[in-house]
Amino acid sequence: MKQILLLCCLSVVFFQSYADLKPLDDAQLGAATGEGLGLVLDDFVFNVDDAVTTLTGIENSQGEDVVVKWTDFYIMGEGSNKGSNETPVDIGTFAHPWTISAIPGSDISSVNDSLAVFQVAAENYTDPLNNTEDYAGWAYFQEQHCRTSGVCSSDPNNAVSAIDAQISSMTLERDAISGKYGNNLTGLNNSITSDINNQIKPQQTVVANEQDDIEPAYNTMDYYWDRLGSGARNDTDGFGTKSDGICAFWEDCAYKSEYNNAVDNYNAQVSQFNDAQRELAPRWNEVKWNNVSLKERLTDLEQYESLCGDVGSTGGGCSDGAIVIRQAQRSKVVDVALGIGSGLTRRGGIDIGSKFEFDVYDSTTGTTRTDYLDIDLSGVTLDGSYIRLWGSNGDLDGEINLKLFADSLSIATCGPACSAAQVQASTLTGTNVFLNLALGYGKAQPLKFSVTPDGQFEAELPKLTYSNHQDFYQNAPKTSVFIGNVNLGGNNDLGGLTIDGMQFNYLKVNSHDL
Amino acid sequence: MSVYTSVVFILVVLNVVTVHAELTPLSDEQLSYSTGQAFISVDASSYQDFEFTKINLGLDVELQSNIDELRLGEFDRTGDPSVADESQPADVIIRNFGLGRVDDYDTTNPKIVPFIIKDPYIELAYKKDGAGGRQIAGFRLGFAQAKGDLSGDFVSLTGNMEGLITGSSSIAYDVGCGPGGSVGWFDCLALSIAGDTTIEAVAKLVDKDTGQPNLGGSYVKRATWLGIPQGESFSAPDGGLIGALVPTLSRVDNCKALGLDACFPVSIYQSFYVGDPGTDNFETGSAKGIFMSLQSQQVPWQDYAGSGRINTDKGAFMNFASYTDTNGQKRYPFVVDLYSALTGTTRVPTCIGQTKGC
Numbered sequence: 054m055k056q057i058l059l060l061c062c063l064s065v066v067f068f069q070s071y072a073d074l075k076p077l078d079d080a081q082l083g084a085a086t087g088e089g090l091g092l093v094l095d096d097f098v099f100n101v102d103d104a105v106t107t108l109t110g111i112e113n114s115q116g117e118d119v120v121v122k123w124t125d126f127y128i129m130g131e132g133s134n135k136g137s138n139e140t141p142v143d144i145g146t147f148a149h150p151w152t153i154s155a156i157p158g159s160d161i162s163s164v165n166d167s168l169a170v171f172q173v174a175a176e177n178y179t180d181p182l183n184n185t186e187d188y189a190g191w192a193y194f195q196e197q198h199c200r201t202s203g204v205c206s207s208d209p210n211n212a213v214s215a216i217d218a219q220i221s222s223m224t225l226e227r228d229a230i231s232g233k234y235g236n237n238l239t240g241l242n243n244s245i246t247s248d249i250n251n252q253i254k255p256q257q258t259v260v261a262n263e264q265d266d267i268e269p270a271y272n273t274m275d276y277y278w279d280r281l282g283s284g285a286r287n288d289t290d291g292f293g294t295k296s297d298g299i300c301a302f303w304e305d306c307a308y309k310s311e312y313n314n315a316v317d318n319y320n321a322q323v324s325q326f327n328d329a330q331r332e333l334a335p336r337w338n339e340v341k342w343n344n345v346s347l348k349e350r351l352t353d354l355e356q357y358e359s360l361c362g363d364v365g366s367t368g369g370g371c372s373d374g375a376i377v378i379r380q381a382q383r384s385k386v387v388d389v390a391l392g393i394g395s396g397l398t399r400r401g402g403i404d405i406g407s408k409f410e411f412d413v414y415d416s417t418t419g420t421t422r423t424d425y426l427d428i429d430l431s432g433v434t435l436d437g438s439y440i441r442l443w444g445s446n447g448d449l450d451g452e453i454n455l456k457l458f459a460d461s462l463s464i465a466t467c468g469p470a471c472s473a474a475q476v477q478a479s480t481l482t483g484t485n486v487f488l489n490l491a492l493g494y495g496k497a498q499p500l501k502f503s504v505t506p507d508g509q510f511e512a513e514l515p516k517l518t519y520s521n522h523q524d525f526y527q528n529a530p531k532t533s534v535f536i537g538n539v540n541l542g543g544n545n546d547l548g549g550l551t552i553d554g555m556q557f558n559y560l561k562v563n564s565h566d567l
Numbered sequence: 568m569s570v571y572t573s574v575v576f577i578l579v580v581l582n583v584v585t586v587h588a589e590l591t592p593l594s595d596e597q598l599s600y601s602t603g604q605a606f607i608s609v610d611a612s613s614y615q616d617f618e619f620t621k622i623n624l625g626l627d628v629e630l631q632s633n634i635d636e637l638r639l640g641e642f643d644r645t646g647d648p649s650v651a652d653e654s655q656p657a658d659v660i661i662r663n664f665g666l667g668r669v670d671d672y673d674t675t676n677p678k679i680v681p682f683i684i685k686d687p688y689i690e691l692a693y694k695k696d697g698a699g700g701r702q703i704a705g706f707r708l709g710f711a712q713a714k715g716d717l718s719g720d721f722v723s724l725t726g727n728m729e730g731l732i733t734g735s736s737s738i739a740y741d742v743g744c745g746p747g748g749s750v751g752w753f754d755c756l757a758l759s760i761a762g763d764t765t766i767e768a769v770a771k772l773v774d775k776d777t778g779q780p781n782l783g784g785s786y787v788k789r790a791t792w793l794g795i796p797q798g799e800s801f802s803a804p805d806g807g808l809i810g811a812l813v814p815t816l817s818r819v820d821n822c823k824a825l826g827l828d829a830c831f832p833v834s835i836y837q838s839f840y841v842g843d844p845g846t847d848n849f850e851t852g853s854a855k856g857i858f859m860s861l862q863s864q865q866v867p868w869q870d871y872a873g874s875g876r877i878n879t880d881k882g883a884f885m886n887f888a889s890y891t892d893t894n895g896q897k898r899y900p901f902v903v904d905l906y907s908a909l910t911g912t913t914r915v916p917t918c919i920g921q922t923k924g925c
Contacts, residue, residue, distance in 0.1 A: 112608055114623065119609040200641055201656060246673075327735045327763050334906035335741060337913070351913055352837070356720075359663055359924025365673070366920070374924055375635065413611035413620060422611065424620050424693075464703065466693055471700040479702035481863070509606065516631075516679045522919040531635075538642075541702060541863040547881070548642025548657070550861075554635030558669065558919065559679045560628075564606035567625040567686070 089154025096141040099128040114567070117414045125408040125427075131401040135429045135463070142403050149176035149436070158443060162528065163452065163495025174439040175456075181388035182399050185434045185458045189487035189535065190382055191389035192458075194219075196485055196537035196549060209393035216383050223360050223376050230357045231369075234343060238357060238369030244342035245350050252340045252347070256333040263326040270322040274315040282307035293319070366523070373527070378554075402432035402460065425468040430486075432460030441493075450499030454530055455490040462486045462536075478542040485537030491530035497521040498529070498557075514560040531556045614867055614876065616697070617704060621690040629681035631667030633917055633925055636660070639861060640725065640883030648783025649880070651774045655723035655789040658883035659859075663924055665718040665917030668838075672916035682715030682841075683849055692866045705866035705879070709858030709886075714842035714849055716915050717901075718923070721833040723789045724772055726885035727877065730839070732795070733767035734905025741906075766801040768824075769889070769899070770794055770908065778822040778830050785880055794830025795819045828909070835911030839901040841887070854900040856890045859883070 108121040127133070130142030145151040152174045158164035181187040191212045198215035199205035234241045278292050284304025285296040295313045300306035337348040345353075358364055362373025371377065406429035415422050435457055442451040462483040467476045492514065493500030498521075501513045517525055532555040539547040606625035613619065640658030644650050666682035692705035744755035771780045775792035795801075800818040822830035843852035856872025861883050867876035872890035887900040903912065918925030 112605070113610045114608050324763055327737060330735075330904075330906070331738060331741055334738065334910070335745070338910060348911065348913060355837075355914055355922045355924070358921045362924075363921040411609065411620065413609055415611045415613050415618070417613040422618070424611070424618075466691075466703050467700040475696065475698065475700035478696070479700055481703045517919060519675045519677055519919055522677075522925075526918070526920075526925045539861075545863055546642050547861065547863055548640055549638065551636060551638040551641070552634060553637075555632060556634075556925070557630060557632045558917075559631040559667070559681055561630070561681075563627045565625045565627060566605040567608050567623055 089152055089156070091147075091150030091152055092145060093147055093150045094142075094144040095146075097128065097144055098130075098139050098141050099126070100136065100139060101126045102136070113414055113416075115414075115416070119414070120412040122410040122412075123407065124410060125406065127404070127406050129404045131404055131432045131460075133404040133431075135431070136404065136406050140404070142401070144403065145176045149178060151175055161441070161495065163497065164441075164443065166496060168443050168445070170441050170443045172439055172441045175435045175437065178436050180392070181385050182392035182397055183434075183436070184385075185436050185456045185487075186489065187385040188389055188399060188434075189456075189458045189485075189489070191386045192485040192537065193487070193535050193551075194386055200549060209390040212386050213383070213390050216379060216386050220376065220379050220383065223379065227357060227360045227371060227376065230353045233345070233353065236369070238354075238364045241342075241350060241354055241357075242364040242369075245347065245354055248340050248342065248347050252336050253333070256329070256336060260326070260329040260333050263322070263329045266322045267319070267326055270315070270319040274312070274319045277308045277312035277315050280308045281312045282309065285309035285312065400434075402434045402458075403430075405430045405433055423468065425466055427463075427465040429463040430459040430461070431463075432458075434458050443499075445496075445499065448501055448503070450493070450496075450501055452493035452495065453490065453500060454492075455488065457486075457488045457490075459486040460484065480543075481539065481541050482543075483536040483539045485535070487533065487535045489530070489533045491532050492557075494525055494529035497525050509564045509566075510562075511564075512560075512562045514557050516559040526556075529556065612869065614869070616695045617867065618693045618695065618701065619690060619869070620693075621688055623686065623688045626685075626687060628684040628687065630684070631669070631679045631681045631917070632665065633923070634661075634664040636662050637664045637719075639859070642882070644788060644882075647788065649781075649785040649788045651772075651782065651787040651790040651792070652723065653789075655791065657723055658725035658789055659885060660722035661719040661724075662722060663718070663720050663917075665914075665923065666715065668716040668718070668915040668917055669919055670916075672919055672922065677919045680716070682713070682717070683853070684710045684713050685849070685853070686711035690868070692862070692868070694864060694866075702863070704864050705860055705862035705868070707858045707860030707868060709856075709871070711871070712849070712853035712855055713857050714853040715840070716838055716917075717841050718838040718914050718917055721836065723791060724793075724833055724885065725786075725788045725790065725883055726772070726879075727786065727888045728772050728793070728885065729887065729889045729899055730770045730793075731767055731899040731902045732770050732905055732908040733765065733902060734908075735763045736766050737763050738905045738909075764803050766803050766905070768795045768799065768801045768829075770903070771796055772833075773797075773822075773830055775822070775830060775832075778819060788880070788882065791833055792830050793833045793836065794822055795824060797821070800824065831908070831911070836903070836907075837914035838912050839903070841900055843898075843902075851892075854887075854890070854898070855892075856886065856888060857900060858886045860886070 102125055104124070104126075106123040108123070109118065111119045111121060113119055125136070127136035128142070129136060130140035132138065133140040152172070154172050154174075155169050156172055158166040158168045158170045161170060164170060178184045181191075191209070194212035194215040195209070198211040201215065201218075204211065231238060274293065281296070282305030284300050285306045285308070288296040288298030288300065293316065295316050296309050300309060338346045340347045342350060354364065358374065360374050360376050361367060361371035362377070367373055406427070408428075409426040411424040411426070412421055413424055435455070437454070437456045439454050440451065442449060444450070463480055465476055465480040467479040471479070498514050498517055501515070503511050505511060532552075534550065534552040536550040538549055541547060608623045610621045610623065611619065612621075638657045638660050641656055644653075668680050670678040670680055687708065687710050690707050690709065691703060693701040694704040695701045740755065740759060744759070770793050772787055772790035773780050773792050773794045773796055774782055774787050774790070778794055778797040780787060780796045797819055801824060818824065819829045822828060841857070842854040846852040856870060858868070860866070860868065860879060862879050862881050864881050866879050868879060870877050872888075877886060877888070889897055889899050892898050914922055916922040
């Protein structure tokens, strides 16, 4: 195994005192308790280009072994050309170190308690150009402008135009809904609550009761059908139809009248259910306020609240919701655009890559084949990411927030025998890739992870409650995934992918054996 | 000191910070039963020029979530004859996408009802180039079983979405022949005679102008309408004389059946129940075969909820297709009552304190 590890400088320092940088000896490190450590890897290169790590124990559905080989792994500076040029990189800087620390929960708004929180955090940048989340937001709208307008120039203000267009569209939609009801959103909200309570819910109860009557009626009909004499049964058109012929005295006519009564009763119950539904269904359209149906009002209110927040809380203003979120994001987009426009450049990122081989049994051909996977990320930045852990009633609670931006992500699946042209034709490339994974939000919804005695894992984001929902919706980070454009082989654009603003009110994941 | 020992040492030092989690030791007997690694398996298969690798995850997932916007397959489709709505920039656009629901959402005691997923999987499709190489042709995320409420502002949809519309023909009479109805006298007479006869039809994504589920020889892309496809009709599963007449009377022509509209903008449907809402039994009441995929070219995905292949084109694809249950019965991933199909469905709340947009 050839292994090159260039470590020009590794500095581990007290976080609060990195102004005077001196190496620590083992004794000093041992005395470090909770003050926090700053971690900087200067001129760092990690390259394992022909080592093989083999993973076994994974099987296919038939129980046959699948062997996974991890054959390459590198971490270098941007411009390494997928690990071929050993370009050094700084992971953290003395001004912006990674930190490992124990901090009071009272210093974290989401935790807001005196308990101690263990935190591993990537570097932090406040200037928008170097702040990964802000820069990724700008990149998202820059790509969106390109796709929606067809103008794909390098003018950084294209992103501002794109977010302005989105805010304008949302504002127009808000004004149209508000104007439709004379700006009386509270009245709209009240009318819906009143109509649902007085018109819909009582009839829903009737429908539910009628529906409940059907199953016993059906079971009774089924009971007598099973016992119905053969002569009487021959006079039906099948289960559910009455025995309406003349049953001769020599035929078995047992339970004929009971069965026929049960059929009548079942049909009556179904009819009553249909009548109840027929009464309920039109109410959504026929119950009106300001000459607008209940269904239309409800749709309008829901749309207004998604743009402007809960009318009950805001009083019909627009102090919350998607418009406020986009307006706040706009200022960051403008700042990044100004920075780029004035000639500032973003710091270089990290290049990371790995290769894998999977020996899998092809159930169709009955042979074992090797799948190759070559993954390369270039220009990666992670600032603003963190993991926080704390103890709570015997459980380990935490928050994970990973902010990963990459200028490009390449995935190649052609094996080592492929020509350069084949590799290029088979490489899938994503540009402006941003993953913002946010799981856990303080004591309101900590991420819990545990392992059961039988070796299975369980992860949970507990159910959000009424008492903490407003703080959660206003402040908890959301998960987003964005890829500006995906391209196969250089000439086959597959477009963008956006998962914007994902949040869990509840999540529970349990593993089990397959 | 090497970099490795430095890192290890740092981690050891950090043990002094106060994390109070109580780690319960496992006994030898408990450890001997530990088999957690078996929650992952990898299957490989091939079909024509394609090779597939499927990573199965043994997971039970309960979630109640919201996504502000989901956009898949956002690329130029100019000139593609299968595009139903050329104004849509992406194959799939869903805003305020919600899974699960919140009952009593506007009270101080809201009840979160999760969407349930069992055994999700990830599958990669490779296309062989005939010269020893291959390229990624597609990716899909699927679920062996799923059940619960699915909501959204559906803007643009691409894929195979089959829903069963069912209900009493008297509902259709009320809508079409009642106050404000626009159905002609002959159709109203037919609906009147049909009375409480249960009628049903399968709805799919269609082109709004023609009611066709296919354009240019392929399924419609970027559809904004859902309906009973051209030439299809209602049926009466309970049979009988009236039931026998229903298919003839209700054949769809230009998005009309029995004088009623048979195609509707997808935006009027704000919530669907995936699976059978009438049972809490997940095994019997869950929908099967659901997946979302992205392809760089045509990919014939295996149908794990039935037999054969599901042919997909370049772009994004959502599969909510009919499937066969363990008793051999044909099932649909979602069922819509006739009135809702004709007038739209309201959204179930997916937030606490407000229905959506949290």
